Amino acid sequence: MAGALHRMATEIVERNQGTDGLVIVGIQRRGVELAERVAALIEAAEGTTLPRGKLDITLYRDDLQTIGPRPIVNETRLPAALDGASVIIVDDVLYTGRTARAALDEVADFGRPRRVWLCVLVDRGGRELPIQADIVGSTVALDTRDRVEVMVTEVDGLDAVDVIRAANGEAR
């Protein structure tokens, strides 16, 4: 995971041609930790400080009316000025694209960034909306019944990416 995060941090700076206007925003829960890691890597490499944010997209989910008892809502905290910024949305896994859609809608309620990039650790395919990531740690093609679990030390006590195949039920 460390190597992938390094590559992602480097690519963010290259794409933005520096760190001007960068705001790193993580999606609750594990995207927040990954965003913090990526931001710290960029800061160490570039000798600068970057504004960060965290986004909980629960209230923007398109299935809120049908999922029954309400999910817990976590904190949303974005820097005051998003207008004109280059916002990097960081999440652990990109799958259907519905979370990214919700995140884009929520960011738009905080201002008008110059551009928004989507940065994910794992792209597992299986999109249900026309959305793609700009910066990807690794890509795996998985069946809809397979699962990807990303664990980070801050939440889970270790860093790991597990792919659980429905066919044999084993992690690898």
Next chain:
Amino acid sequence: MTTALGKDLIGLEGLTRAQIELILDTAEPFKEVSERPIKKVPALRGKTIVNLFFEPSTRTRISFEFAEKRLSADTVNVASSGSSVSKGETLVDTARNLEAMRIDMVVIRHGSSGAAQFLGNRIRSNVVNAGDGQHEHPTQGLLDLLTLRDEFGKIEGLKVAICGDVLHSRVARSNLWGLRTMGAEVGICGPASLLPRGISELGVTMLPRIEDAIQWADALNILRLQLERMHAGFIPSLREYNRVFGVSTERLAQAPKPLRILHPGPMNRGVEIDSDVADGPHSVILPQVTNGVAVRMAVLYLLAGGSPEWATPGSDDR
């Protein structure tokens, strides 16, 4: 699931600690929504909420309306005057007619204790009690709990004195149940003519004088003296009440620790609370109002999720 709220919010009596904590924890992220440049999230998009107010109310009605609008619900306000209620329509008929227009939730304020429960038992929509007679005002109790938790970091072990007209106060009842469930100690202070019979048997600390409450408590929740009570002979005069039970800066100066002052509003300045206390450094009266919107958003959000058997079929099901 034991923490789910069920269909209605009628009172804090009977709610578990886990349920109250769920509401308070859910209110936290909703505080931030009201700080955004665009103060709106789409969580209740497509839901229709009727605010059915049979008693005058400014703060509570506006607070509910902000909460509903910031969740993107569509709202309709019905006041008793100027509606068919003034033509003698019964509560259930009014509500059933509204339900026939496919509404999802009713927020009700009514002069009769038990009106919210009565309604909740008879209609499919979610019912939120916004104050019923002398029974309960649960969202006020919840916003008081949230404000205390903000100020002290926890509610367990706090000493909270409820001061004034406890007899007629639904706010006092909701506070009493909520505070006890959350592990706080409750004190009661007020003239004997304005205390309910048998209250000392509820496991509360009786504080005969306001000076006793100030010595004992971490926070005072000062109830509004309903002015019509004076005419009914419960107290000799407003001046007399202020002299004996009014919370003044001089009295607060005797407190062994810095107190927090809560008041559900509207205040009678110079009666139960002096102006320099209401506007002073110990007052958390305006944070209470801010928290009221967040706590009501949390309640509406949680109830709209509901238990599956009450889920409205086909509503915004994309």
